[in-house]
Structure formats: structure tokens, C-alpha cells
Amino acid sequence: MTPPTPHPPAPLPPCKTSKGEPWLAALLVTMILGCRTAPPPPPVPAARQQAQLIAQSALALSQQANWTAAEREWARAADRFAALNDRVQEAVALHNLAQAQRQLGRLLSARDQFERAARINQSTGQTNAWWRNQLALVQLEPDLDPPVSPAPRLDALSSLLPALTDPRLRGLFLNDLGRQQLRQGEIPAAEATIRLALETFRAAAWPAGVAAATANLADTQLAQNQFEPAYASWTTALRLFEQAADLQGIALAMEGLGRTRLAEARNLPQAEDWLRRAARGYHHIHRTLDRIRVLESLFLCLQQQQHPIVFVQQELAEAHESAAAFWEAAESHPRALRHWQAAASLSSDISDAAALDRAQAGIQRCSNP
Amino acid sequence: MALQDLTPQLRTRLSRVERIVGVFVILAAMLMMAGFIYYLYATAQRKGWFVTKVTYHTFVDSAAGFLVGNPVRLMGFTAGEITKILPEPPETYYRNVYIEFVVREPYFGYLWTDSRVRVASADFLGNRFLEVTKGGASGKRVQATYRYNASGELEMWVDPDPENNIAGNVFQRISELKSGTNEFKGYWLIADESPPLTDRLQTMVTNFSQALPAVFALTNSINNTLSNSSRTLVRLEQILENLQPAVTNAVVITDHLTNPHGSLGQWLIPTQIHARIETALVSADSTVRTAETNLQALSFNINRSLDSIAGITRNLRQQVEANSLLLTELSQLLIDADDFVQGLKRNWLLKSAFAPATNAPIESLLEPAAGRP
Structure with missing residues (x-):
């Protein structure tokens, strides 16, 4: 059997004539001459670049919740932008400086910075930035000592709302308005406002806003003793916060789930589990005041189950000590005094002499600052 | 046309041309043969055909x-x-x-x-x-x-x-x-x-690419260090400004001390102690002389050490110079590659393939509030 003879190679196709190619050449020439590569962007002046670098560094520190360093860097950024006469960026830096100060407990200084930023934004016509300043003040004022009601500011802002086009800012305003209504006991109105905020956030496709509004909605439902809807809303909020990896939000939703079960007086072991996890979450992210609130709920939960409470009392005493130190560092002595007194009372209950000594020393310091 | 048909004169002339042509052909053949033989000889020399x-x-x-x-x-x-x-x-x-x-x-x-x-x-x-x-x-x-x-x-x-x-x-x-x-x-x-040079180069490039993150991390650390240093310098400047009044006061005090009537020496050293001080100074002088001798020996040793270090650095310099071409080429390659990519990013046809700049303008931070009011 002979091997098959290989086929001769196929002849090459004839070369195309150049009759059809002039249009292609014309197109190429048009594209080459008609389109031009963009020139490189002009170099940014060194002083401006340095200011932007400081602002970037401050932003990274804020995102890492390193508030002490963030405050220092935002202050530097504000100074640099002021020296460059960049009023818009100066206002942004002042606003973010105020946010850092708020986290550090220096609420009065934070309020001053927010107001400075608002004045600059008003003079430069930065409407959206001005709204952010106002809404930050709305969030800050109830935390002042003594608390300031944000109602007048919200009323003033309500008249300007039709001109506000940014959906996120609209959602933020409605969210804060709903919280204020909830604070004032206008619960049905609060629920309606927060539902509106939720829809606005959904339309703006802002997951953080949707999660926060869902949590606030759960709070209004819980205030109306609608336990099952509240539990479902807290579960939804927990899922949303988990998707965003928002540690504070996750702890908040766990706390809400625990509080709902506790208020319902149903499945108290589950409530205890949620509250313990929330307390651990707050402890992990150093939210001492929130941790105290959760531990107080846990205290009630354990009492209702007639379980030992001494460990929660120890944790509460420790949390009050931390909170007192926090307010002392922020030079807010009346608040520090209240926490030292609570810590002393708890330390006395659990017979912790060392903690009691520390608390009494703190009381003395804050009584005569 | 046959040769016998030609006239005798033409035949004579033709036979002379034939002779010249014959001589030329023979010479050419001999030259060619000599060239070929020389080529063979050169090839044999080159290839070593006739050597063991x-x-x-x-x-x-x-x-x-x-x-x-x-x-x-x-x-x-x-x-x-x-x-x-x-x-x-x-x-x-x-x-x-x-x-x-x-x-x-x-x-x-x-x-x-x-x-x-x-x-x-x-x-x-x-x-x-x-x-x-x-x-x-x-x-x-x-x-x-x-x-x-x-x-x-x-x-x-x-x-x-x-x-x-x-x-x-x-x-x-x-x-x-x-x-x-x-x-x-x-x-x-x-x-x-x-291993072949290409394999070694490949290994070197791999090691280089693995080392790049560490280099970038190092540059970040250096940047942080420089930032901290600049902050420290600013604080140092403030401290120096605060020290200025103290220095001024010190100058005033020393001016008083230089006055013969109020000098510190007259206050502190009575006459009887002066002799003892002289003795102590003599002892101190001998100590200083000994120290000077020791210092000379020490400086001699330091000189030798410095010579050794100079030798080491000279060798290092030679090494660096020997490899400078490769490093220069690599550096130029990186610069050209960066230039090329930057150009591509700006090209009207290709710029859409690259992601937009990530340094968006910074905005005021404001998170939606949640939790118990």
C-alpha cells in the first residue's frame, strides 16, 4: 500500500488591484488629519499639588477612622488652601476637619468649623457643599451639651428644599427630618418621612443611605411596637450593612434585633445573643457610648432571664471609665463627671476597689477642672 | 567564413591575435588556479586540516x-x-x-x-x-x-x-x-x-519584578519619613524661636561675666586655691600630651582603615561601571515604556481603553445618620 500522494499546494489567490483602495486611503488620511492626540495635561503647580496631597492623606486617615491624625492633616490642608485662596477647597477641608473633631468629642469646635465652612460656601455659591454643612450641623446639634434642637434649622432648610436637586442630599435631609420627628415623638410622621428618604436613596442608588434609612425605619416601627416588621427591617438593614462591610452599621443592626426581641419579651436568649454580639462589635470599633447603651439593654435582658449580671456590670463600669476618659480628653467635664459617677456606682456594686478609686479620682478631677 | 578564404595579411594578423588571446587565457587560468590553491591553503590553515x-x-x-x-x-x-x-x-x-x-x-x-x-x-x-x-x-x-x-x-x-x-x-x-x-x-x-545568559536575564527580571513592590513600599516609607521630618523641623523651628529670649538673656549674663570686676573667676576662686589649680593644670597638661600620642596612633589606624575603605569603594565603582550599560539600558527601557504608555493613554483612539483618573476632587464627608436619635 503506497502512501497517499500529498496534494500540491493551492495556488495563491490573485493579487487585488488597487482600484478599490483609494477610498480606504482617503479615510485613513482623514482620520490621521482630522483626529489629533490630546496634548499632555499642563503640570499642576507645586504648592497646589502639595495641598492636594495633604488633603488626600487626610481623607485616607478619615476613612481609616484615625481621627487624631485626620484632624491634624485636615487643619493643615485648610491652611494650605486658605494660603492658595482656594475658598472652595478650604471649605471642604474645614467641613472634614469638623467631622474629625466631632468624632473626637470636641463638639463645640466642630460646630464652629461647620459654620465657618457654611459661610465660605455661601459666599462662593457652593450650594451642595453648603447643604452638607447644614445637614452636618443638624446631626451634630442634638449631641451638644446642653443639647440644641435642630428643629429650627430643619424648618429653615425645608423652605429651601424645592431648589435642592441632588437626590442624595434630599435623602439625607429627609432622613434627618424623620429622625428629628422620631425624637419629638411624632412617630407616624417620622415613619412616613423616613420611607420617603428610603425611596429617595433607592432612586439615587446609594447603598449606604438605603441601609441607614432602613435602620431608622426599623426604629420607628419598634417605637410603635410593630415587632415583626421591625425585626424584618433590622434583618434587611443588617444584610445591607454586611454588604457594605459597615462595621458600625452591623453593630447597630445587631443591637436593633436584640432590642426588638427584648421589647417583645420573646426569645430572650436570642435577644441576649444579639446584644452581646453588638456590644463586642462596638467594643471592636471603639464606639464606647454606643457600647454603654447596648450593655444597659443587655443588663435588662439578663435581669429578665434572672441570669447573673455581675459580668455585665463589670463591662459597664469599664465602658463608663473609657467614656469618661474620652470626654475628659475632649475637655467636656460635665459629661466626664456623669460617666465617672456611673462607673463609681457600678464599681461599688461589684466591690471593685481599684476601679472605685480610679472613679473617685476622676470625680474629683472633673468636679474641680 | 573559413580561415583559408582570408587574405594572407589578414591571416597573419589573426594568428597574432589568437596567440595573444591564448596567452591571456593561460595566464587567467594560472591566476585562477593560484587563487584556488591559496584559498585551499588558507582554509586548511583555518580549519587545521594538516595539523594533528x-x-x-x-x-x-x-x-x-x-x-x-x-x-x-x-x-x-x-x-x-x-x-x-x-x-x-x-x-x-x-x-x-x-x-x-x-x-x-x-x-x-x-x-x-x-x-x-x-x-x-x-x-x-x-x-x-x-x-x-x-x-x-x-x-x-x-x-x-x-x-x-x-x-x-x-x-x-x-x-x-x-x-x-x-x-x-x-x-x-x-x-x-x-x-x-x-x-x-x-x-x-x-x-x-x-545557564544561558537569556535564562539568567529572565531570572534577574523575575527577581526585579518581585522586588519592585518592596521598592515601592520603601519609597512610601521614605515619603512618610520625609513628611514626619518636615513636621519635626517645623516644631524644631518653633522651639528655636521660643529659645531666642533665653539665648538673649544668656548673652547679657555672659557680658556681665566678662567684666573684670564682676567676673565669675574672682567670685569663685580665692587666691590660696590658685596654686593648687596650677598643679592640677600641670597634671592635665601631661594627660593631654599622652592623649595626643594616643590620638596620633589612633588617627594612623583610622588612616589605614580609610585606605582599605577607599580600596573597597574603588572596587565597587569598577563593578558599577562594568554594569552601568545594562542598568542604563534598563532604566531607559522603563522610561521609554512609561512614555509610550502615557502616549497611548492620550491617543484619541485608545484613551477610552484606559480607566479615568482616580483622583476625583475631594468632597465634604457626610454619612447618613442611623441609630437611636
């Missing part, structure tokens, strides 16, 4: 970069060429490739038992060459080589020194070669094989 060639073989891991006919070098001379490249059987326990090569006279006289074959990279394209090293580098005597005997015949010679432990093995090997039917392969030289 002896055979060696070696084993390497890879035949990459080798071809039959490639030169074999010795001390920078072309001493021979590769004659055979064969793979070893699959079950071989040593190296994978057998290479046989010849070495021309007189170069084989340099190759002794302790000669080695060095496999080196010839260029950046992956070519390699064999270089045999001169024997005796190990400090041992000649143990075995090729040489001419008394009757002028080439033989495989072994040092008959009884202390030479290797002699017995070599004798046995020669007898095996002579009695066996295998093809004669000559002496076996052990090869020191280094």
Missing part, C-alpha cells in the same frame, strides 16, 4: 546554543571545534548531552587531566560556546594527556608516577578503549555549565 587533531568529549545538561562546527576556545584562541552532539540514553544518570570535540596541535599540549570545559554564553541570543582551560590550575602534576613519543607518534600518555592515584584508572580506561569496539572518544573533560 586529538579528540575529547564532555557531557552537558542541554544542547541549547551549540552547533557542530562551533569553535572551541582555549586561552582566547580558537583551539578546535565541536564534532558531535548527541543525546544520552533516557536512563542516563549523569548529564543529558554528549559533546565530542577536537583540539588542534599545539593546543592539546595544554590540556591535562585537571583541565575543565567551561560552558559560557556567547551572546544575548542564547548561543553558547565551549572553552577548555589550561591544565595545572589545580596545582597537581600532569597526570594524563596526549603527547608525541620518542618515535614521533602521538600517544595517550599517562604519568607513571606511582603516587598518582588516578593513573591506574586512566591506564585501565586506555586499555579498555584500545581493546573495545566502541568508537574512540578521547579523554573526558568535566564541564562546568552555566
Whole structure:
């Protein structure tokens, strides 16, 4: 059997004539001459670049919740932008400086910075930035000592709302308005406002806003003793916060789930589990005041189950000590005094002499600052 | 037209032309023959056709970069060429490739038992060459080589020194070669094989790319350090400004002290203590002299150390200069690549393929509030 003879190679196709190619050449020439590569962007002046670098560094520190360093860097950024006469960026830096100060407990200084930023934004016509300043003040004022009601500011802002086009800012305003209504006991109105905020956030496709509004909605439902809807809303909020990896939000939703079960007086072991996890979450992210609130709920939960409470009392005493130190560092002595007194009372209950000594020393310091 | 048809004058002229043409053709043929002979001679010289060639073989891991006919070098001379490249059987326990090569006279006289074959990279394209090293580098005597005997015949010679432990093995090997039917392969030289330059460059580039994150991390650390240093300097400047009044006060105090009537010496040193101070100063003077001697010795030693350091740095500089071309080329390559990519990013056709700038303008931070009001 002979091997098959290989086929001769196929002849090459004839070369195309150049009759059809002039249009292609014309197109190429048009594209080459008609389109031009963009020139490189002009170099940014060194002083401006340095200011932007400081602002970037401050932003990274804020995102890492390193508030002490963030405050220092935002202050530097504000100074640099002021020296460059960049009023818009100066206002942004002042606003973010105020946010850092708020986290550090220096609420009065934070309020001053927010107001400075608002004045600059008003003079430069930065409407959206001005709204952010106002809404930050709305969030800050109830935390002042003594608390300031944000109602007048919200009323003033309500008249300007039709001109506000940014959906996120609209959602933020409605969210804060709903919280204020909830604070004032206008619960049905609060629920309606927060539902509106939720829809606005959904339309703006802002997951953080949707999660926060869902949590606030759960709070209004819980205030109306609608336990099952509240539990479902807290579960939804927990899922949303988990998707965003928002540690504070996750702890908040766990706390809400625990509080709902506790208020319902149903499945108290589950409530205890949620509250313990929330307390651990707050402890992990150093939210001492929130941790105290959760531990107080846990205290009630354990009492209702007639379980030992001494460990929660120890944790509460420790949390009050931390909170007192926090307010002392922020030079807010009346608040520090209240926490030292609570810590002393708890330390006395659990017979912790060392903690009691520390608390009494703190009381003395804050009584005569 | 036949020759006899021509006139006698024409015939005479034609026969003279024929002679000239014949002489020219003969001369041309002789020149061509001489050229050919010279070419043959030159080729024979180059290829070593008329000189004695002896055979060696070696084993390497890879035949990459080798071809039959490639030169074999010795001390920078072309001493021979590769004659055979064969793979070893699959079950071989040593190296994978057998290479046989010849070495021309007189170069084989340099190759002794302790000669080695060095496999080196010839260029950046992956070519390699064999270089045999001169024997005796190990400090041992000649143990075995090729040489001419008394009757002028080439033989495989072994040092008959009884202390030479290797002699017995070599004798046995020669007898095996002579009695066996295998093809004669000559002496076996052990090869020191280094990977091709391209492989080493690849490894170097891999290491370089692995080291790049560390370099970037280092630059970040340096940046942080510089930022911290600048902050420290600012604080230092503030401290210095605060120190300014204290320095001014100190100047005023020292002005008072220089006044003979109010000087510190008159307050503190009574007359009777002065003599003791003189004695102490004499002792201090001798101590200072001793210290000066010691310092001279110390400075002499430091000078020697500095000389050594200068030698080290000179060597380092030579190393850096030797490799400067490669580093410069790599640096230029990186710069050109960056330039090219930056150009692509701005190109009207391609700029959409690149992500937009990530440094968006910074906005005021405001998170939606949640939790118990």
C-alpha cells in the first residue's frame, strides 16, 4: 500500500488591484488629519499639588477612622488652601476637619468649623457643599451639651428644599427630618418621612443611605411596637450593612434585633445573643457610648432571664471609665463627671476597689477642672 | 567564413591575435588556479586540516546554543571545534548531552587531566560556546594527556608516577578503549555549565519584578519619613524661636561675666586655691600630651582603615561601571515604556481603553445618620 500522494499546494489567490483602495486611503488620511492626540495635561503647580496631597492623606486617615491624625492633616490642608485662596477647597477641608473633631468629642469646635465652612460656601455659591454643612450641623446639634434642637434649622432648610436637586442630599435631609420627628415623638410622621428618604436613596442608588434609612425605619416601627416588621427591617438593614462591610452599621443592626426581641419579651436568649454580639462589635470599633447603651439593654435582658449580671456590670463600669476618659480628653467635664459617677456606682456594686478609686479620682478631677 | 578564404595579411594578423588571446587565457587560468590553491591553503590553515587533531568529549545538561562546527576556545584562541552532539540514553544518570570535540596541535599540549570545559554564553541570543582551560590550575602534576613519543607518534600518555592515584584508572580506561569496539572518544573533560545568559536575564527580571513592590513600599516609607521630618523641623523651628529670649538673656549674663570686676573667676576662686589649680593644670597638661600620642596612633589606624575603605569603594565603582550599560539600558527601557504608555493613554483612539483618573476632587464627608436619635 503506497502512501497517499500529498496534494500540491493551492495556488495563491490573485493579487487585488488597487482600484478599490483609494477610498480606504482617503479615510485613513482623514482620520490621521482630522483626529489629533490630546496634548499632555499642563503640570499642576507645586504648592497646589502639595495641598492636594495633604488633603488626600487626610481623607485616607478619615476613612481609616484615625481621627487624631485626620484632624491634624485636615487643619493643615485648610491652611494650605486658605494660603492658595482656594475658598472652595478650604471649605471642604474645614467641613472634614469638623467631622474629625466631632468624632473626637470636641463638639463645640466642630460646630464652629461647620459654620465657618457654611459661610465660605455661601459666599462662593457652593450650594451642595453648603447643604452638607447644614445637614452636618443638624446631626451634630442634638449631641451638644446642653443639647440644641435642630428643629429650627430643619424648618429653615425645608423652605429651601424645592431648589435642592441632588437626590442624595434630599435623602439625607429627609432622613434627618424623620429622625428629628422620631425624637419629638411624632412617630407616624417620622415613619412616613423616613420611607420617603428610603425611596429617595433607592432612586439615587446609594447603598449606604438605603441601609441607614432602613435602620431608622426599623426604629420607628419598634417605637410603635410593630415587632415583626421591625425585626424584618433590622434583618434587611443588617444584610445591607454586611454588604457594605459597615462595621458600625452591623453593630447597630445587631443591637436593633436584640432590642426588638427584648421589647417583645420573646426569645430572650436570642435577644441576649444579639446584644452581646453588638456590644463586642462596638467594643471592636471603639464606639464606647454606643457600647454603654447596648450593655444597659443587655443588663435588662439578663435581669429578665434572672441570669447573673455581675459580668455585665463589670463591662459597664469599664465602658463608663473609657467614656469618661474620652470626654475628659475632649475637655467636656460635665459629661466626664456623669460617666465617672456611673462607673463609681457600678464599681461599688461589684466591690471593685481599684476601679472605685480610679472613679473617685476622676470625680474629683472633673468636679474641680 | 573559413580561415583559408582570408587574405594572407589578414591571416597573419589573426594568428597574432589568437596567440595573444591564448596567452591571456593561460595566464587567467594560472591566476585562477593560484587563487584556488591559496584559498585551499588558507582554509586548511583555518580549519587545521594538516595539523594533528586529538579528540575529547564532555557531557552537558542541554544542547541549547551549540552547533557542530562551533569553535572551541582555549586561552582566547580558537583551539578546535565541536564534532558531535548527541543525546544520552533516557536512563542516563549523569548529564543529558554528549559533546565530542577536537583540539588542534599545539593546543592539546595544554590540556591535562585537571583541565575543565567551561560552558559560557556567547551572546544575548542564547548561543553558547565551549572553552577548555589550561591544565595545572589545580596545582597537581600532569597526570594524563596526549603527547608525541620518542618515535614521533602521538600517544595517550599517562604519568607513571606511582603516587598518582588516578593513573591506574586512566591506564585501565586506555586499555579498555584500545581493546573495545566502541568508537574512540578521547579523554573526558568535566564541564562546568552555566545557564544561558537569556535564562539568567529572565531570572534577574523575575527577581526585579518581585522586588519592585518592596521598592515601592520603601519609597512610601521614605515619603512618610520625609513628611514626619518636615513636621519635626517645623516644631524644631518653633522651639528655636521660643529659645531666642533665653539665648538673649544668656548673652547679657555672659557680658556681665566678662567684666573684670564682676567676673565669675574672682567670685569663685580665692587666691590660696590658685596654686593648687596650677598643679592640677600641670597634671592635665601631661594627660593631654599622652592623649595626643594616643590620638596620633589612633588617627594612623583610622588612616589605614580609610585606605582599605577607599580600596573597597574603588572596587565597587569598577563593578558599577562594568554594569552601568545594562542598568542604563534598563532604566531607559522603563522610561521609554512609561512614555509610550502615557502616549497611548492620550491617543484619541485608545484613551477610552484606559480607566479615568482616580483622583476625583475631594468632597465634604457626610454619612447618613442611623441609630437611636
